[in-house]
Amino acid sequence: QQQVKQSPQSLIVQKGGISIINCAYENTAFDYFPWYQQFPGKGPALLIAIRPDVSEKKEGRFTISFNKSAKQFSLHIMDSQPGDSATYFCAASRGAAGNKLTFGGGTRVLVKP
């Protein structure tokens, strides 16, 4: 059972454009939603995370939008740069941030110069 569904699988965006990645979850007990960035040959690195008590969180060029009623959340990468080319994963966990993470399938983002 895939509890976190991520789309699209891949994305090509021009430098300076906006990358948008969407995730939907099924388990209403989830209450912590992080996004991770992974480069080839590396482990995932935390980008930004949100809890359901807020609808949006922004850190630099990265913004999470959260819709609790629709059980959806998304990552927006503003002013995309070639260095942002990586695979992005949404995840969800229940309770504390250190608990078991359930990951989406990933989105491969390519930013063209």
Place this chain on the structure above:
Amino acid sequence: DAGVTQSPTHLIKTRGQQVTLRCSPKSGHDTVSWYQQALGQGPQFIFQYYEEEERQRGNFPDRFSGHQFPNYSSELNVNALLLGDSALYLCASGGGRETQYFGPGTRLLVL
């Protein structure tokens, strides 16, 4: 401040063999989680160790076992290796209220 470290970086084994992977958590972290990431997929949770006990476990068979030492480092053991066990094995440290930080992973190839 060293982050999460894992060893070895790469490993090649034959079907039926056993393998042990190692992880040292980020300084100050007492909880270690292990994830399996198949090629082109998201990481899948294997289990989590805290105070030398397995605290949570994902949907993995008993061939996957682990251990945590008093210094918080951890080992992942996989017995009777199958071709399908080929994957990147990730260790993450940080539990409770702490965000999980991932190591670089160990790439396991089973032939």
